[in-house]
Amino acid sequence: MKTDVLIVPNDTLVLALGHGPRGRYMRSFDGRLPPDLFLQMLHAAYASCGLQTPRTMRITAQLVAMGVGGRLEPLYPVPDDLVVEPGAKDAVWAQPAYFEMVSEDVVQHDMGNLHLLVALSRNPDTHPFDAFLTRKGVRVWAERKPQRLTEGEHYLPLSRLFEIELRGSGEQTAAHLFVKPGVGFLVSFETPDDSPTLPLPMTVRASLENRSVQIEEAQYPLPTIETKSRKRWRLCLLSHLHVENGGWPPWVDGATLTTRAPLPEGGKVVAVARRRGENVVGAPFNTTPGPAQTIIPIGTTLFIEFEEPVQVEQSAEILAGGS
Numbered sequence: 001m002k003t004d005v006l007i008v009p010n011d012t013l014v015l016a017l018g019h020g021p022r023g024r025y026m027r028s029f030d031g032r033l034p035p036d037l038f039l040q041m042l043h044a045a046y047a048s049c050g051l052q053t054p055r056t057m058r059i060t061a062q063l064v065a066m067g068v069g070g071r072l073e074p075l076y077p078v079p080d081d082l083v084v085e086p087g088a089k090d091a092v093w094a095q096p097a098y099f100e101m102v103s104e105d106v107v108q109h110d111m112g113n114l115h116l117l118v119a120l121s122r123n124p125d126t127h128p129f130d131a132f133l134t135r136k137g138v139r140v141w142a143e144r145k146p147q148r149l150t151e152g153e154h155y156l157p158l159s160r161l162f163e164i165e166l167r168g169s170g171e172q173t174a175a176h177l178f179v180k181p182g183v184g185f186l187v188s189f190e191t192p193d194d195s196p197t198l199p200l201p202m203t204v205r206a207s208l209e210n211r212s213v214q215i216e217e218a219q220y221p222l223p224t225i226e227t228k229s230r231k232r233w234r235l236c237l238l239s240h241l242h243v244e245n246g247g248w249p250p251w252v253d254g255a256t257l258t259t260r261a262p263l264p265e266g267g268k269v270v271a272v273a274r275r276r277g278e279n280v281v282g283a284p285f286n287t288t289p290g291p292a293q294t295i296i297p298i299g300t301t302l303f304i305e306f307e308e309p310v311q312v313e314q315s316a317e318i319l320a321g322g323s
Helices: 037-048 135-143
Strands: 002-009 013-019 058-068 071-077 083-086 091-094 099-102 115-119 131-133 147-150 155-157 162-169 172-179 183-190 202-205 212-217 230-237 268-273 280-282 293-296 301-310 318-322
Touching: 002 037, 037 058, 037 183, 037 202, 037 212, 071 135, 071 183, 131 135, 135 147, 135 318
Parallel strands: 115 268
Antiparallel strands: 002 183, 002 212, 013 172, 058 071, 058 183, 071 131, 083 091, 091 147, 099 115, 131 155, 162 172, 202 212, 230 301, 230 318, 268 301, 280 293
């Protein structure tokens, strides 16, 4: 059973704990929230209603949403193959061609036999993009053409959506995320068909720090991208994805590196673009409690080639664009 909700925090969200007065061991915030954050909120929602938590629960997609003119405007995570070359003060130039292959001895990863793409220093100012794309920005990414991206029209920087504050206590430092007014999160999750239904809307205490969030029904928007049949595709993950042994999504055969249902079958994964060279091992987010699980981070982008042109449909789990 698939459920779409809008989650709006009433207080700060605690993202991470670090050591030292400045939290120097915490990874800097690039807009990608911890994989188990929304799962914890949903578990708390079931518990607060006295409902049995579904035996399995999977977050399939998570977007930032901003209220614009009485409607919700979805904001998408920047795919890891989108590299920016700074230009004018009010815009950046997007040029995916600056992503090039590096060898496994340069960047360690556990994704199997593949080409790993990272930003190289052909232009020393080229770097990954810490922002969120609008619907129009997503369409530019899908076309994969060098184009000037304008703030507000194609993307929103993190500063327009969030503020981060480090709060220290003794040797520990916590990173608190302030969500600005009018900003929330669109979350799509799956549970077994016989699972109880949450009585929405509701307010729930979503953490040990007694911070509350509002949860209400929403309709998860699919990206409005005009796609055509083609041989080469890029697929960007819209949520952290739990992977089995081998480190591949369920629609990729890890032994042959070829696609399978629900994607068109037989496509060859030839490369992957990602900000980090390794999968992440973290708290379980398919079900709790349980052992740590390996995930592919949100934004990871796979390059796939087919022998004949095929059509890949947009979904709540992936962005599909030409390559």
